[in-house]
Amino acid sequence: MTYQVDLTNCDREPIHIPGKIQSHGFLIAVNSKSYNISYVSKNVEAFTGLEATGLLGKNIADFEQQLEISGDIASLQQLLNLAKVTKTSDTINPLAIDVKGTSYNLIISHSVNDLVLEFEPTESDLGYDIQKIIGRSVSEILSGKNLNILLQNAAFEIKKIINYDRVMIYKFNEDGHGEVTAEVKNDNLEPFLGLHYPASDIPKQARELYKINLTRIIADVNSESSAIITYQDQATPLDLTHSGLRAVSPIHIQYLKNMGVESSFSISLIAHGELWGLVACHNYSPRFIDYKSRDASKLIGHILSSALEYRQDEEDNAKLHELTEAANAIADYIKKxxxxxxxxxxxxxxxxxxxxxxxxxxxxxxxxxxxxxxxxxxxxxxxxxxxxxxxxxxxxxxxxxxxxxxxxxxxxxxxxxxxxxxxxxxxxxxxxxxxxxxxxSINWAGNPEKPVEETADGMLQLSPRKSFESWTEIxxxxxxxxKTDEITAVLKVREDIIYAINRKANEIRILNERLQLAYDELDTFSYTISHDLRTPLSSIKSYSELLLATNKSLDDSAKKMLDRIIKGTDKMHMLIKEILHYSRVGRAEIELLPINMGLLLKEIKREVLSALNPENIEFTIGETPSINGDSVMITQVFTNLINNAVKYSSKSNPSKVSVQGETRNNEVVYSVSDNGVGIDVNYYNRVFELFKRMDNALEFEGTGVGLAIVKRIVEKHNARIWFESKLGIGTVFYISFKIS
Missing domain, CATH: 3.30.450.270 (PHY domain)
Known part of the structure; x- marks a missing residue:
């Protein structure tokens, strides 16, 4: 039966029923019930002297007698009985037999309604037993620490074992096209490493067969295939899915010829039950590898498949861990x-x-x-x-x-x-x-659009490539x-961000309510200051001035007393004025002027150390780049932070406080650090709230207002404040000012 391949059915070419076998061996098939010969390759006569058509219908026992089969094996009928009860014949293959004095390997496989017997030469172009050297080579292959090195080691060791001119590791990508990811070759050959091949080079049905037959030999592309004959009324071609002698698609034969390849051998690589790729071996002269050597190569394929699956999973898991760690780090950042x-x-x-x-x-x-x-x-x-x-x-x-x-x-x-x-x-x-x-650009080994030719009957028939010059497809x-892992990491980050945004929105709502309440209380306080305190102070000053001016009987001591009262009321007026001015700072505009931070920080250090008088402290001031701000408010910010740093580290021995400025891109970032008691993570979101104090800070003096005031001033300057802290280790506050 012939099958014409055209543009509409390339992916459906029935390569499992080619109706032919490769000519380096011969084949018979027997009905699995009667053991009568139902199919036979025409080249049986060249090997045995028996005419093919004369064998059809004969029982296997008669065939065995005619072949003069000898050797230390059971009869063919007994072997077929054994093969019938097993799903696979791997446990009995190959069987060494002599046919009329010539040694063969007999390989038995299952077909639909038949058992297939293939007779192959025992002689191999290798000249040695692979099984004896395979152990050391496998050890070398597995020494690769990552996937790329593993594959390159595999190509190198397999070339040493089978001695083909070129050995490549060929990986299938998701869309079916392949890429040469590792290669070892003879020096006189051009490299194929990195070349890509379109999916049509190895169509779907061929890839499915590679999953079933884990090795595939094409001994000589120039030899004529031998047809398989059957009864004239038998319309069903013999299914050669499990056959080693199965003939090759003429398209693929021409494909290899165009490359100058005369023999090829492949080992399937399976990962997670799917065809991951192939070990593709090319030779530029005919070459035959016997069944035992091919079976040993299959073992290499099994081991390499397991190793590459493990290495691939390991690298994928490492990348997943990296993405997950990044997502976790992002979550930590937005909490702080x-x-x-x-x-x-x-x-x-x-x-x-x-x-x-x-x-x-x-x-x-x-x-x-x-x-x-x-x-x-x-x-x-x-x-x-x-x-x-x-x-x-x-x-x-x-x-x-x-x-x-x-x-x-x-x-x-x-x-x-x-x-x-x-x-x-x-x-x-x-x-x-x-x-x-x-x-x-992708380098393809030839044009991925296979050219077409018009047949005599007008059909468009696929033709193999005529050239394999590397060309570029844009x-x-x-x-x-x-990848799924990336989308998973993004979903996690999104969840953390949405949670943080909602939390922040809720905090803002609560703070706005508190701020409005504070503004109302501040207005009441301001009214009290303005009226209830200023009025009696004015009266006190007026009466004192009146007494001083009109009472001539006052002695010097009394005059000095009245003078002090007048000056005291003036000072009180000034303090009230400053307090009222500060109470409106959240609503008032501020004027930003350059501040010499070096001088300001030295003065704050002197005042804080003088006020607190710490016993054993190491206080350092690093770089002090200038900033723009309201000097009074900025003084209050750093006084509060430095005062806290000295106070909360006072029980450390020694106490360490450091103030450091740094210019980063368009920002000046100051840090105030200490080695004090630290902040419990449970209080992170309450640090800048009014009247909130940590449990471990209750033994230190304070009102719980300072940091709330600091944050208010910092935000008024369009700046940012944040912190890092570990309980029992210390705290670092950061303030970032934009460079205008």
Whole structure:
């Protein structure tokens, strides 16, 4: 039976029923019930002298007698009985027999309604027994510490074992096309390492057979295949799925000839039950490997498959761990820092590290912040607008974005793949990760579009490639695919951010309520100060001045007393004025002027140490870059922080306090650190609240107002304050001032 391959059925070419076998051996098939011969290869006569058609219908016992089979084996009928009761014949194959004085390996396999007997030569072009040297080679293969080294070791050792001219490790990608990932070759051959091959080179049905037959030998591409004959009324071709002699598709034979290859051998590599790739071996002259050597090579394939599966899983797990650790670090940052933009984009680990993306954009609070390689801000805004309309779920991903959003074709080099997660659909807040075009060019071993020829009857028939010169196919608008682990990490980060945003919103609501209450109380207090205190003070001053001016009988002591009363009331008026001025600082505008921080910090240090008089302290002031601010308010901020640092570290021996300034990009960041009692993590979100004090701070004097005032002043300066602390180790407060 012949089967014509055309453009409509290439992937359905019935390569398991070619109707032929390779000519280096011969085949008979017997009915599994009667043991009468139902199929026979025509070349049986060349090997045995028996005419093929004359064998059809004969019983296997008659055939055995005609072949003059000898050897230390049971009869063929007994062997077939044994093969019938087993699902596989691997336990009995191969059987060494003599046919009319010539040694053969007999290999028995199952077909649909038949048992297939294949007779192969025992002589091998290897000239030695692979099984005796396989142990050392496997040890060398497994010494590879990562997947790439493992595969290269495998190619090197397999070439040493079977001595083919070229040995390649060929890996299948998700879309079915393959890539040569490791190669060892003779020096005179051009390299194939890194070349890609289209999926049509090894179509689906061929890949399925590679999962069943773990080794495949093509001994000589130039030899003529031998047809398999059967009864004239027998329309069903013999299924050679499990056959080692099965003939090769003429398309593939021509394919190898075009490459100059005269013999090939392959070992299947299986990972997680699927065909991961092949060990593809090419020889530029005919070469035959006997069944035992092929079986030993199959063992190498099993071991290598297990090893590469383990190494691949190990590398995948390491990458997953890396992404998970990055997501956990992000979660820690947003717990400590209320400025989400800073927490997500300005630390050692950023949003970019949550995936394998080359860039990321954070669209939050009206701003677009980017890290790594990304489109421009305007382009990102366009993408965000598109996502608002087209993003149905909270997470969206594609590795072909320019094909979906054509405007992205102009920046496909940085954004052929996007992974986006929504933070707030109403506000249009989101995070977008970007991947560039995966490969600018792929080197194919020949044109992946197989040329076609028109047959005499007008059909378009597939023809093998005529040339294998490496050419370049430009791959447009695709990126590396997003992995499940990346999407999982993004979902975790999104959950943490949403939780933090909701927590912050709730805190802001509570703080606004408290602030309004504080403003109301402050207005009442201001009224009291203004009227209830100023009026009697004015009266006291007026009466004192009147007495001093009109009473001539006062002695010098009385005059001095009245003069002190007048000066005291003036001072009280000034203090009241300053208190009222400060009470309105949250609502008043401030004037930012340059502040010499070196002088200011030295003065604060002197005053704090004089007031607290610590016994054993190491107080250091590092770099002091200038900032712009209200000098009175900034003095109060640093006085409060330094006072706390000295106070809460007073029980340490020695007490260590350090103040350090540093210029970072467009910011000046000051830190005030101590080795004191530290802050319990349970109080992190209450540190800057009014009248809140930690349990471990109750033995120290304080009102619980200082840090709330500090935060208020810092925010008034459009600056940021945050802290890091460990209980019993110490605390560091950071203040970041923008450089205007």
């Amino acid at each position: 820092d209320s400025d989400f933009t800073f927490a997500l984009t300005r630390n050692k680990i950023t949003l970019k590290d949550v995936t394998t993306a080359s860039g990321v954009a954070l669209i939050y609070d009206g701003d677009i912040n980017t890290i790594g390689q990304t489109p421009t801000t305007d382009q990102i805004a366009e993408i965000a607008d598109w996502l608002k309309t087209n993003m149905v779920d909270t997470v969206y991903s594609t590795h072909r974005f320019p094909a979906i959003f054509t405007a992205a074709q102009q920046y496909s080099d940085v954004a052929s793949g996007i992974l986006a997660c929504s933070l707030s659909k109403e506000l249009g807040e989101m995070i977008i990760w970007f991947k560039p075009e995966q490969v600018t 791959v447009k608008f695709t990126s590396e695919k997003w």
